[in-house]
Amino acid sequence: MTERLVVVGGDAGGMAAASQARKLRGPQDLEIIALERGEFTSYSACGIPYWVGDQVTNGPDSLVARDPRTFREKYAVDVRLHHRVTSFDLSAGLLAMSDDATGAELALRFDHLVIGTGAAPVRPPWFTEAIEDEVSGVHFAQTLPQGAGLRDEVAGLPGGRAVVCGGGYIGVEIADALHRRGLQVTVVSRSPELMSSLDADIAVELRTAMEKVGITVLTGTSAAGLTSADGHVTGVMLADGSELPADLVVLGLGVRPRSSLAAASGLELGPSGGIRTDEQLRVRRAGQVLPNVYAAGDCTEVWHRVLERPVHLPLGTHANKQSRVAGITIGGGQATFAGAIGTAITGFWADGVEVEVGRTGLSCRELTAEGRPYVQATIHGTAASGYMPAAPSVTCRLVADPTTGAILGGQLIGGHGVAKRIDVVSVAVWHHLTAADLVDADLGYCPPLSPTWDPIQIAARKLLTQLG
Incomplete structure (x- = not known):
């Protein structure tokens, strides 16, 4: 008998699960229906400011990674737009929905359910x-x-x-x-x-x-x-x-998890209002994991690897990774979502003024609020060799555990090319590397791109002196 996967929400939290499950199970084995209350699927909300600012000039369609037609024809996913889910009956494997185009009230059976309802603006x-x-x-x-x-x-x-x-x-x-x-x-x-x-x-x-x-x-x-x-x-x-x-x-x-339907059906929520899940993105009800119901994306809480507790981190990177894990699990494979540390980058580029920002892990402010001891080092330098014309400025801060020297977080702000340097710090935080590990790391050097000692390593050297 063909099983049915129903995805609620047509963006990253659900559609990546549909695509991944389809790669592992064919239409004869798994029917996939995706319900989206709007008119778009799989688009980059993060790209909207750049479209508003005319940096994206090809129209809104350029922000759409996969449109409904692509899902239907390439992935055999029955995408139903303007369908609004109104309730779940998880025990019966049924959901209720309304077709906003016709006003019809409908019911739909499911064997597997992915909740990807996203977040609502505050x-x-x-x-x-x-x-x-x-x-x-x-x-x-x-x-x-x-x-x-x-x-x-x-x-x-x-x-x-x-x-x-x-x-x-x-x-x-x-x-x-x-x-x-x-x-x-x-x-x-x-x-x-x-x-x-x-x-x-x-x-x-x-x-x-x-x-x-x-x-x-x-x-x-x-x-x-x-x-x-x-x-x-x-x-x-x-x-x-x-x-x-x-x-x-x-x-x-900011945003808050859109989780009212999940709460109404008895699913466990965290303090932020985000849906609680396990490592396979399966939800919990009354202390029990439901083996066929999943949640992914901005409607969920994620495990913070430094805080060691679930938090709400509404970022597209996490949503796509979570959704992939849910799809692999539904498809019969094995995958886990390892958590997050809040790595994010942005910038301001206008009138010849360019500032890029990156952050990961915990800041001094957050560590202080947690009551956790830390050591920090901040350096001000350039992101290229000093003799290069117009070498971008950079400020780099690293924070570490005073006992182990493990990197707990970092922040970077400066000119062109600075923000993506935060990925080095992110890997250090993720794998519990120490300040000494960063100093010894074999990072690249080219005068227009980096000084002999990368700013991150200069900050790590300063950390070592603080650690004693």
């Missing part, structure tokens, strides 16, 4: 559904339709005033995009500095670069409401009662 308490319906000019930038709406409005506001609420990855990238499109941009961040995943003194370099091109950065404050006229936003009220004039507002305050 909505500030003052941004109610009523305000969203009545006031135009306020945007999120998480989905392709949202990105399209933002992009279209920006086109009609040359020289307009934009306020970006949120100073994390999305806030910085959207600010870059809007500045490129000719808007006057203000970023509002509740944290003491931009990008709270960095230590504040490291993030200062990013703030300086943004202010250099005319972006206003307000930290240690938050938006408390909107003003509007004739149904369009006119300003953002701050917590101190002041007002920022605005023709356009973008809310980039």
Whole structure:
């Protein structure tokens, strides 16, 4: 008898599982149905700011890795768009859904289920559904339709005033995009500095670069409401009662796991609201692992290899790896998801000012919050030999366990080519390498690309002196 896999969610958390399972099991053995409430599958949400900023010029289709037709024809996956799942009956192997195109209420049987419902943008308490319906000019930038709406409005506001609420990855990238499109941009961040995943003194370099091109950065404050006229936003009220004039507002305050359906069906959630899974991405209910139900992507928590506990880390890299593991397991193979350490990179590139940022593991701020002792070393140098013209600047921070010398995390910020250096630190954290291991590592050298001693190794040498 042909078994049926149903995937809920058409992006990375589900579709990679469908593709991987299909590679291992043919259509005669495994029927695969994918349910997506929107109109796109497998697209890069991370590319939306670059499309909004006209760095991606080929239209939204260029952000789509595999469209529904490709899944249907190449992978024999029955993709059903505009289908919204409303409940799971995990004991019976049934789910209920609505076809938004026709209004029909339907039921669907499954033998295997992958929950890839992703995450929802954080909505500030003052941004109610009523305000969203009545006031135009306020945007999120998480989905392709949202990105399209933002992009279209920006086109009609040359020289307009934009306020970006949120100073994390999305806030910085959207600010870059809007500045490129000719808007006057203000970023509002509740944290003491931009990008709270960095230590504040490291993030200062990013703030300086943004202010250099005319972006206003307000930290240690938050938006408390909107003003509007004739149904369009006119300003953002701050917590101190002041007002920022605005023709356009973008809310980039982070995301939360979209896990309400999972919770309603009794699945275990973590403190963040993310779905708890085992190493094969199988979910748990009442303390028991369900052998045929999986969850992957931004709706889940992942095991943090340094914190040694589950956390919510909504990154596309993790979603794709998790989904692959679920697909291999469903296909009859063996694979495990080994966890994550929060490695991420971004940058700001505008008006000749270029700053790249990378981070991995834990920061000094996070280690302090955990009450864990650490030793840190920070160096300021160049990412190429000093005699090369326009050698990119680099600031590198490494943190280590004071007893073992094991690298616990790192941060890099600087010019062109700096961000991807964080991958060396990520491997060190992942494999519990020490500062001495990094000093001895055989890293590449070429004057335009790196000095004889790579900045990471210079920081590791400084760490060794701190470790004694």
